[in-house]
Amino acid sequence: xxxxxxxxxxxxxxxxxxxxxxxxxxxxxxxxxxxxxxxxxxxxxxxxxxxxxxxxxxxxxxxxxxxxxxxxxxxxxxxxxxxxxxxxxxxxxxxxxxxxxxxxxxxx
Numbered sequence: 001x002x003x004x005x006x007x008x009x010x011x012x013x014x015x016x017x018x019x020x021x022x023x024x025x026x027x028x029x030x031x032x033x034x035x036x037x038x039x040x041x042x043x044x045x046x047x048x049x050x051x052x053x054x055x056x057x058x059x060x061x062x063x064x065x066x067x068x069x070x071x072x073x074x075x076x077x078x079x080x081x082x083x084x085x086x087x088x089x090x091x092x093x094x095x096x097x098x099x100x101x102x103x104x105x106x107x108x
Contacts, residue, residue: 001061001086004038004077014040014073019086021069021097035076039097041067052100054093062087071100 004020004108006013014020020038022029041056043065050100052071063086088098 002038002082003043003084003086004040005081005083006040006077007081013075014042014068014070017083018042019056019063019067020077020082021089021094023074023094023097023101034079036079036082037074038077039069039071039101041069043067052104054096054100056089056093060087060093061089069097069100071097071104074104076102092098 001019003017005017006020007016009016019041021041022036022038026036037038041063045055045066045068054069054071056067056069058064059065
């Protein structure tokens with residue numbers, strides 16, 4: 001997880017500085033690509049009923065507050081907008097996020 005600057009809101013996408021989960025594979029992370037696939041996080045917990053959102057506990061991976069990974073807002077972000085490592089999610093939690101992505105795009 002990293003702090004990521006999504007800039008100003010221009011609609012319903014993520015905005016401002018917030019935690020984000022990097023969801024691309026290690027080979028892509030180690031490549032020369034200038035972008036990274038991320039799911040932003042929110043502390044707006046009422047969104048936990050939305051399909052694909054994965055709840056994270058306070059202090060999980062170093063998060064300051066209980067949060068949701070907003071899988072429905074999966075996006076490519078320039079690496080320059082990543083500002084500091086927060087922590088690492090467990091393998092089980094990452095699998096839950098990947099399962100949610102699969103459900104979102106209907107991959108079984």
